[in-house]
Amino acid sequence: MTDASGEFAECRECSMQFPQNGGRGRRRAYCSLACRRRAQRQRDGRRRRPPQNALPMGRSIAEELYSLAFDLLEAEYGRADLGELLGRARSLAKETDYYVSAAVRDARQRAVSWEEVAAGAAVSVATARMRWGEAHVMRRLQMRSVERAAARQAPASVPDVRPKEGREGVGRASRQLAAALSQLHQDSGLMIREVAENTELSPSYVSRILSVDRTPSWPVVRQLVEAFGGDPLVLRVLWEMAQGVPPAPQDFIDAATRLNGVLRGLHLAAGCPSTGEVCEQSNGALVQEEVEAILAGTEVPTWETTGRFVTAVGGHPADIRPQWEAVYSTILGACDPAPKPAVPTARQQDDGASSTEER
Known part of the structure; x- marks a missing residue:
């Protein structure tokens, strides 16, 4: 059925002919409501198009979510107390909420309609508009x-007073620990999946540890x-060095065991070279008997x-110096012990008692 006026117009969106209303009022530009909405979305997209070099806001938040989730998983595997676990879970939930807001804004920047947003979030269009409107999301x-700026400033009262060399030593210890674990994994012949089953850790968690993603508990x-x-x-000592503050040894046996452990750990991190290869790397400064x-x-x-x-196994001598000095400190302490307080003789005790009675 055509309009009484018999006048037709061309739809600005699909170019189809449609009967134009012949009475008073605004003349139609589109043949249907669907074409009108499609044209509106295109106009919104042109107006909202972000700069070509702008990164999605959701991406940086997603990276933070990854870090928070890893921290929670590490705390769970480390058998942290319930308070710490729930605190990390709250931080993760809060950051997830921020991510949803940023992801919706990114989608709107790409000209995604509110209908699509509502369908993706399983809410009504009205709820989507109210929950993720531009002004609300930006606030x-x-x-x-x-909140993040305040969190970065919070530890300022306890600054990292370690010298630059100390911080670099922690990073080297972390990498050496991961290399040693990777060497052990390679020697074991186990697949990541088998390691995960044997340790009740997730395969992705094991992979991150072996790739120096983070130092685990x-x-x-x-x-x-x-x-x-x-x-x-x-x-053990390599792990303690990666934490930044290795505890002091208790006695000579403990100090010597720790020194031997860290030297063997460095040898393992280097791929377990043979004694001949170590001697070769030292340019002949070491002999096989010394390495053995x-x-x-x-x-x-x-x-x-x-x-x-x-040096021959790829380490930094300055990182190991405290372990070596701890051994020799215990040796010197054993050779020259601290003087013991003098014990008064029976005669001195009697003399002291007599002088007290006289007073």
Whole structure:
């Protein structure tokens, strides 16, 4: 059925002919409501098109979510207390809420309609508009920026006072720990999936640890080393160094064991080169008997020998110096113990008692 006026117009969207209304009022530009909405979306997209070099806001928040989720998983595997677990879960949930707001805004910047947003979020169009309107989303993201700025300033009262060399040593220890774990994994012949099953860790978590993504807790390191068939004590000192503050040894045996452990850990991180290869890397400064004694822990090497060995296996002697000094400090302490307080003789005690009675 055509309009009484018999006048037709061409739709601006699909170019189809349609009967134009012949009475008073605004003349139609589109043949249907669908074409009108499609044209509106295109106009919105042209107006809202972001700069070509602008990164999606949701991406940076998603990266933070990844980090928070990893922290929560690490705390779970480390058997953290319930308070810490729930605190990390709250942070993750809050950041997820911020991500949803940013993701919707990114989608709207790409000219995604409110109908599509509502369908993706399983809410009505009216709810989507109210919940993720431009002004509301920008206020929320501004609030997030303020919270993050405050969080960055919070630790300022306890600054990292370690010298640059100390911070670099922590990074080197983290990489060496991961390299040693990777070597043990390679020697074990186990697949990542098998390691995950044996340790009750997720395969992705194991992969991140082996790729130096983050230093895990000691219980997780011990689980992995045992699953690979290695000795956890070999990597204990390297793990402590990666934490930044290794505890002081208690006695000579403890100090010597720790020094031997870190030297064996560095040797493992280097791929377990043969004694001949270590000697070759030292340019002949070491002989095979010295290398064998260092790895076996049968004697405490001099600092000159220790430094040559550490350099030959790709380490930094300055990182190991505190462990070596701890051994020799205990030796010196045993040779020259602190003087004991003098114990008064029976005669001195009697004389003291007499003088007290006279007073």
